[in-house]
């Protein structure tokens with residue numbers, strides 16, 4: 001059983017007790033229904049805050065330390081975990097000195113706008129919870145809107161974080177989460193996400209095998225020749241033409257897209273995974 005009560009005034013700052021909950025229930029229903037043995041009691045508000053900077057020198061913020069918002073849509077955990085996944089591999093490369101410290105600034109640049117959007121969208125949902133006539137009318141209007149396929153698809157992709165596109169340039173797939181394609185390789189069938197289990201970057205060559213040379217990064221980047229038949233399905237966008245090669249970061253985002261030419265590949269490798277190793 002889960003009970004959610006709204007307090008009229010923001011006067012409590014301490015942890016809530018069973019007695020507080022019992023009194024709140026009695027105030028509304030005239031009884032606390034014999035409430036006992038709670039497993040968890042918590043107090044939260046619609047507080048909406050974000051740190052101005054996610055990085056200051058050696059101090060980095062992620063998760064609720066970087067952003068808090070009302071729990072509408074259950075987005076906080078995903079947001080925080082994605083912060084950590086975005087930051088983890090960058091931090092490792094800077095610590096190992098394969099990348100310059102400036103790589104850490106891309107963490108704020110990429111993740112701050114994502115949380116800012118969640119904060120805006122969860123704030124916008126607060127009136128939907130209020131039960132006066134005007135807000136009820138607003139809630140009904142939103143329900144109508146979300147009964148339509150296109151708005152529902154967009155909101156679902158937004159709330160799940162699957163529509164995120166980091167600003168890495170023009171292109172359907174660039175800056176987006178790599179789809180989990182079923183590939184065929186010389187060693188048999190393979191799912192893209194299994195390649196990411198080692199948390200190492202992957203260059204996926206879907207064109208003629210052996211067409212891409214990344215030997216100066218071979219110690220850091222896995223090069224996989226594979227075949228994929230068909231178009232790609234991306235959240236919200238739907239089917240998009242399949243590129244001939246993609247560079248996938250350890251957090252699963254596409255850092256470079258090839259179209260029968262390696263143009264820009266070495267720049268992307270240097271930007272994300274450090275300068276080439278001398279032969």
Ligand SMILES: Cc1cc2nc3c(=O)[nH]c(=O)nc-3n(C[C@H](O)[C@H](O)[C@H](O)COP(=O)(O)OP(=O)(O)OC[C@H]3O[C@@H](n4cnc5c(N)ncnc54)[C@H](O)[C@@H]3O)c2cc1C
Pocket residue numbers: 042044062063064065071073074075076077078080
């Ligand atoms: C009512 C409610 C419902 C929610 N529902 C959902 C949901 O359905 N889905 C969802 O995704 N999210 C939900 N969230 C949000 C989610 O709980 C948070 O976004 C998530 O737990 C944040 O994780 P975190 O690791 O960043 O921070 P926290 O979970 O707050 O972890 C921080 C940890 O650091 C510890 N700590 C603090 N200070 C120190 C210190 N000085 N030294 C050592 N340790 C310290 C704390 O004790 C704590 O364990 C909900 C939140 C609320 C309030």
